Amino acid sequence: MDPSFGGPCQGIRNSTPELELLGCVNEIVCLDAPVAQYLDDEDLTVHALGQARGSWARHPDLIPWLRQNLSRFDVVIIHGLWQYASYAVTKVMRQLRGRSPSAKLPRVYVMPHGMLDPWFQNDPSRRVKAWRNWIYWKLIEHRTISNAESLLFTCQKELELARLPFRPYRPKQEINVGYGVANPPTESLSMKRAFAESCPHFIDQPYLLFLSRLHPKKGVDLLIQAYARWVKQETIGEKIPTLIIAGPTDSDYAHAMQRLAASHELLGEQNSPSREPRIIFSGMLQGDAKWGAFYGCEAFVLPSHQENFGIAIVEALACCKPVLISDQVNICTEIAQDGAGLVCPDTLDGTTALLNQWQAKSPEQRALMGQAAKDCFENHFRIKTAAKSLLDAISRDPKLNPSRA
Structure with a gap:
């Protein structure tokens, strides 16, 4: 449930309260330290068994917990693939069926969250990981898929792409349940203050916002290089907006991106008004600071090479x-x-085109696009609609009325 790990855990936080309102009681078992600060304010029922160990995210207490508790539930949803959790659920379900074929056991669903996207197998920088995934699929993960009652996808494109990278791929059923977020909190002055405190080097002026993990698939390098091109086109009287890059900065990749920005002389110099930063790495923004960043930006930018849904x-x-x-x-x-919004290819020229097309928009066109953005959210991505769709999907068996998941 560590928010720095990206979308799936935030999706759980978004959907669970709505499922509860629909009468579906939820419990979450995760491999986080029970004392983790990000669990302090959780309103959800979370069983944090301890910090996951190693790249497989293993913990010795998970299988015993599942053996003792799975039979309490009508439905189990595995969020994500390629780690110990999906293996553990599949193993325990097989053991429980073998011991008592007539016992009441939950129906198991899998929500891949984009982890079956062919990009992960095709990207040249991931050749070793692609071979590892292929072997793991053949030995273990295809059973997770074939034994599940259904795969649950966040959008139709994810469902279609998931069919491409692996064989055998034999899900019993594929359902596009959709995905969404809750209505944001109302804009307030406290949000603006929180953002300013989290981003002390930022002077109140127009900016574009990148808010996500700093990861190679997010196209951060393309964005920095395209922005450097954009700044070179700046003319007197038409200042290019600042670029705020919001995301954890403690990884090697994040450090590399900071060096890339510095190589283009975009980070500025402290105490030098003439060399103010054009790109600011704010670190991870949460709560009021995050919403302050959203409400204050001109536009949000994310030139990803692969993005399953994109909660941000x-x-x-x-x-x-x-x-x-x-x-x-x-x-x-x-x-x-x-x-x-604007959509272009995930290339340097494509990302440059995104920025140039935005610059060419008049204030009136930008305002209309902002209203269209709100309408798009209301029409496609409301969490109430997605939660109802999810509950309908796991309730399709007339014998099942899931009250605990």
């Missing part, structure tokens, strides 16, 4: 902010059709 994209739409995204974002079709 939808949060920006909900705040009436146009989104500048690549055509590798799985919900780009809905956004383009609704006029809620």
